[in-house]
Amino acid sequence: MASNTVRERILRSGRRITPQRDAIAGILERAEQPVSAQELCDAVGEVDPQIGRATVFRTLQSLMEAGLVQRITIPGAETRYLLCSTAEHHHHLVCRECGAVEELPERGVASFLARVEREHRFLVDHATFDVYGTCARCAGREPEPAARP
Template sequence: MKETAVLERFIEGKGLRHSKPREQILSVFLSIEQHITIDELWAAVRKKHPGIGYATVYRTLKLFAECGLCSEINFEDGTTRYEHSYGHSHHDHLICTSCGKFFEVVDSEIEKLQERLVKRYGFQLQYHRMNLYGTCRNCRVGIDRRAARTGVPVHSGKGRAAS
């Protein structure tokens, strides 16, 4: 099922209404393969659709999160970011504390051990957040020290990786 269909179905299921702003925001959101903040998305949306307000982007992103089109991530830097989640499998993040580049990673062995760990405490795991902070090779050799998180981050592709 396409993302637009996911949204449609969700909207219908809840007795909500279709709207242009939501379509437009979804389209722009999908076109940006990146962890994005509300402000960044708002800026991108306004380029194509000047009339759309911040609150609408905010509310729409919440809506997307509700229907599984995006999920919130927190890199402990004060602002929440949103990433595509529909059709994207679970992954964790590897973040360079120097230049802000990040990778989406998954290690199935770690995932298994997390389940085991949690069971020991009688918990039933719902989800987890694992962020690994460190310095990337480039930053360690002194290159690329200027790129900021606000620049264009490099990412691994799509949660394929490790193990």
């Protein structure tokens, strides 16, 4: 299933499958939220304390190059890594409450980018569009229960 797919995707990108990569990909796969490098190192250490930091970062690098992982750089916060369901370029809706990340497909942004290109006479090569806020699930709950009778 999914695990197999990740393995296949790693193989297809001309990389080798190793227990370390398996472990790291598995952790990313099980994480519903993007994880920081530190969290990932800790989680990896629980699976196999032998796995070194360098391997974790190298694996992230490889997976990013293969398009399996995206790095989410939140200004003023930790950089996080996310296993993406698609290798296509896309953007993220990050919930500040629960940390959940929703993927915003490129085509949702394309028409907007086209307008930017037209209005600014700017040849767009790459755009990062990360949106922070509150997801539907968290917005449903009351954030301040004490504020209500």
